[in-house]
Amino acid sequence: MKTFENYEFIHASEVDSTNNYVRSMATSFPEKEFVIATADFQTSGRGQRGNSWESEMGKNLLFSILCRPTFLGANQQFFLSQVISLSIKEELEHHAKKISIKWPNDIYWREKKIGGILIENDLEGKNIALSIIGVGINLNQLEFTSDAPNPVSLMQATGQPKDADTILRKILARFEFYYRKLEEGRSDLIADLYKKSLLRKRGYYLFKDNNGIFGARIHHIEPDGHLVLQDTDKNLRTYSFKDISYIFDNEGKA
Numbered sequence: 001m002k003t004f005e006n007y008e009f010i011h012a013s014e015v016d017s018t019n020n021y022v023r024s025m026a027t028s029f030p031e032k033e034f035v036i037a038t039a040d041f042q043t044s045g046r047g048q049r050g051n052s053w054e055s056e057m058g059k060n061l062l063f064s065i066l067c068r069p070t071f072l073g074a075n076q077q078f079f080l081s082q083v084i085s086l087s088i089k090e091e092l093e094h095h096a097k098k099i100s101i102k103w104p105n106d107i108y109w110r111e112k113k114i115g116g117i118l119i120e121n122d123l124e125g126k127n128i129a130l131s132i133i134g135v136g137i138n139l140n141q142l143e144f145t146s147d148a149p150n151p152v153s154l155m156q157a158t159g160q161p162k163d164a165d166t167i168l169r170k171i172l173a174r175f176e177f178y179y180r181k182l183e184e185g186r187s188d189l190i191a192d193l194y195k196k197s198l199l200r201k202r203g204y205y206l207f208k209d210n211n212g213i214f215g216a217r218i219h220h221i222e223p224d225g226h227l228v229l230q231d232t233d234k235n236l237r238t239y240s241f242k243d244i245s246y247i248f249d250n251e252g253k254a
Helices: 018-024 078-092 154-158 166-184 187-198
Strands: 009-015 033-044 059-066 099-102 106-109 112-123 128-136 203-211 212-221 227-231 236-239
Touching: 009 099, 009 166, 018 033, 018 128, 033 099, 033 187, 059 166, 078 099, 078 112, 078 128, 078 166, 106 128, 106 154, 166 187, 187 212
Parallel strands: 009 033
Antiparallel strands: 033 059, 059 128, 099 106, 106 112, 112 128, 203 212, 212 227, 227 236
16 A cells, blocks of 8 residues: 655645645645645636636545656656646546546546646756646536536546545556656656547547648647647648647537
8 A cells, every 4th residue: 555655745625726735835845755735625726728627615636746857858748747647547447437538638538528637847947847737636526517518527427426535545656656657767658558548549530720620530649748630631730739629529520
């Protein structure tokens, strides 16, 4: 059983965001490799693209990891995204089938979003000095009132309530396992597992960019995190996460 000697756990009932909360603690635990901040509620939870994150008080898993992966170059930031995405995906699929990663780091059950990740990196020279990895996972919430298009909780997927602390510790055990692989230079292993875990990893689907909607398949992911699609005319198209969106219908197929 993992004892988490390298971790410091801090908890608050309510914070603006767990990322901000753990950042305020950055210098408080210099002897700990990982500082984990959890909260029952966020007043200003943040998601990608400047979106907010809806979470009912005490119903979900909200946490941030503070670490100092100084062994990673600035151009290797995306590996941290892959590590935490894999850690969450692998734990949740013990509870529900058809869990996948929607590029770059949303966690999906079928065609619905069950979790999101927001990573903030501080750079020093050519390397990462400090990383804050914020995670929100819908565990036990049954009603969503925001205009988010496709939220779902693990309880909705399984019909069973879930214990947040148990799931958190299992995610962290996986996170540290993959983090050590990064330290060992095994980024190839992580990249391969990430690609195999992607939503829509096979077949053609509908996507939308600034020029409109088109059919394409995922060709590969660049080391820096860019998504490379191959459209139905066999042309390769490269995107950052702000430049492309997925189109969902009943099956999500193009």
